[in-house]
Amino acid sequence: MNGPGDFELEATELVRPYVITKGRGLPDDDQLSLITLVTAAPEQVQRPLRLSPEEQRLLDLCSAGYLSVAEIAGHTRLPLGVVRIMLAGLTEAGYLITRPPVARARLADKELLEEVLSGLRAKFG
Amino acid sequence: MVSGPSLGERPSLQSRDYVAGGASQTAVKILVVGHFAVGKTTFIGSISEIEPLSTEETMTRAAQDVDDLKGVRGKTTTTVAMDFGRLTISDRVVLYLFGTPGQVRFVQMWEDMARGALGALVLVDPERLADSFAVIDLIEQYGLDYAIAVNNFDGNPVRAEAALREALDLLDDTPVVTCDARDEQSSAAALTTLVSYLLARVG
Ligand SMILES: Nc1nc2c(ncn2[C@@H]2O[C@H](COP(=O)(O)OP(=O)(O)OP(=O)(O)O)[C@@H](O)[C@H]2O)c(=O)[nH]1
Ligand SMILES: [Mg+2]
Numbered sequence: 001m002n003g004p005g006d007f008e009l010e011a012t013e014l015v016r017p018y019v020i021t022k023g024r025g026l027p028d029d030d031q032l033s034l035i036t037l038v039t040a041a042p043e044q045v046q047r048p049l050r051l052s053p054e055e056q057r058l059l060d061l062c063s064a065g066y067l068s069v070a071e072i073a074g075h076t077r078l079p080l081g082v083v084r085i086m087l088a089g090l091t092e093a094g095y096l097i098t099r100p101p102v103a104r105a106r107l108a109d110k111e112l113l114e115e116v117l118s119g120l121r122a123k124f125g
Numbered sequence: 126m127v128s129g130p131s132l133g134e135r136p137s138l139q140s141r142d143y144v145a146g147g148a149s150q151t152a153v154k155i156l157v158v159g160h161f162a163v164g165k166t167t168f169i170g171s172i173s174e175i176e177p178l179s180t181e182e183t184m185t186r187a188a189q190d191v192d193d194l195k196g197v198r199g200k201t202t203t204t205v206a207m208d209f210g211r212l213t214i215s216d217r218v219v220l221y222l223f224g225t226p227g228q229v230r231f232v233q234m235w236e237d238m239a240r241g242a243l244g245a246l247v248l249v250d251p252e253r254l255a256d257s258f259a260v261i262d263l264i265e266q267y268g269l270d271y272a273i274a275v276n277n278f279d280g281n282p283v284r285a286e287a288a289l290r291e292a293l294d295l296l297d298d299t300p301v302v303t304c305d306a307r308d309e310q311s312s313a314a315a316l317t318t319l320v321s322y323l324l325a326r327v328g
Contacts, residue, residue: 034209034237035152035221037144061138066147068221070209074178075138080237083180101152101241112218113243113324116153119214120320124172124313 032084034070037099038062038091054078055086059095066099142175146216154221155319156238158264159248160256164276164306165224166208168248171312173210173222181206207234222316239267244323246315248274248306254292261293270326272300272319298322 040063051059054076061067061075073083090096102112144150157165170177207225214220223238245264249257264271275289286301295301300322304315 033241034223035154035241037147037150037152037219039147064138065140065143066150067143068152068211070180070221070223071142071175071178071211073180074209075142080180099147099150099152101154110324110327112151112153113320113327115218116214116220116243117317117320117324119218119220120212120313120317123212123214124310124317 031100032069032087032091032098033101034080035068035101037066037068037101038072038087039066039097041095041097055090058083058086059090062096144211144219145213147219149217150213150219151217152219152221154223154238154242155316156242156245156264156269157222157224157248158245158260159276160250160253160260163248163250163253163256165248168246168274168304168306168312168315169208169210169222169224171307171309172212172316174213175211177208177210179206179208207238235263235267239264239269242269244319245269245271246274246319247271248276248304249289249293250278251275251289252278254289257293270323272302272315272322274302274304274306274315276306277303298325 040059057076058072061072067075069084069087070080072087073080076083078086087096087098091098102109144152157168159165166177207223209221209223212220212222223242225234225238247257247261247264261271273289273293273295290299290301300318302315302318305311
């Protein structure tokens with residue numbers, strides 16, 4: 001959707017986080033935790049949005065499957081706070097789907113821990 | 126599940142880098158903590174299915190104010206990162222392992238990591254027990270259950286477990302295992318011990 005003339009030429013590696021995030025505020029911590037799983041939305045239900053090169057890059061990265069927020073930050077080498085803000089914007093505009101991890105109340109869930117334990121045993125004998 | 130544009134457009138990422146069965150996966154995490162050079166990165170690398178990654182936290186996170194960035198051009202991230210790996214447990218659960226040194230001043234990073242963690246594995250060098258106090262304090266402060274993995278670096282005399290428990294002021298039921306972080310089986314065994322303990326705590 002972005003034509004080549006849509007954004008000014010900038011050394012993208014050096015773009016300051018404030019510019020990248022368009023001054024947006026910080027998203028809710030639980031919605032985009034380190035292990036929230038993120039992927040591109042399948043349908044073209046998106047609200048038209050002028051995507052920055054960094055946002056386009058994030059979207060591309062997310063279009064081939066699910067990655068955690070931490071993995072997205074690791075692969076893009078962008079600071080976590082910056083990635084969170086961009087992901088929040090893209091999610092809000094319908095470009096991304098997020099799967100937050102289980103609620104705190106379920107974390108001590110016996111079933112979940114049993115699954116982890118039996119999975120570890122199956123994997124490593 | 127792979128869809129969208131072909132992976133050829135992203136040469137650095139392959140399908141195995143993505144979370145298998147992501148649409149139905151529940152993500153959980155365990156922390157791998159310990160003082161400087163105790164073997165955290167080695168541990169994560171030995172059992173992670175992906176090449177371990179790292180992320181930096183921004184100064185703005187700590188400051189809780191993005192606008193502050195306008196004034197500090199060129200100095201936007203901390204120098205300390207967390208590193209992490211991933212282990213697909215089943216078609217329903219994917220486990221992330223997050224490692225960080227125990228620097229208290231990166232409060233936001235610790236809060237991010239600790240929030241919602243199942244528990245923590247504390248790596249300990251028996252020759253530098255005092256260096257582990259701060260990390261254990263921090264883990265307890267965040268209310269996380271933990272197990273101790275003693276990393277017996279080559280040549281170290283094996284210290285009696287009772288002495289180690291006393292020095293670290295551990296509860297009687299806190300598990301203590303020895304572990305060679307370079308060895309996948311040994312690291313997996315330490316992790317299994319922790320999860321068994323976490324299960325016993327809820328059951
Ligand atoms: N003999 C032995 N060496 C180990 C073991 N674990 C790690 N090492 C070595 O110890 C050194 C430090 O290990 P790292 O994994 O980098 O330690 P770290 O805790 O991630 O270090 P920082 O991130 O700098 O705090 C490396 O040279 C490892 O190869 C172990 O279990 N046994
Ligand atoms: Mg390390």
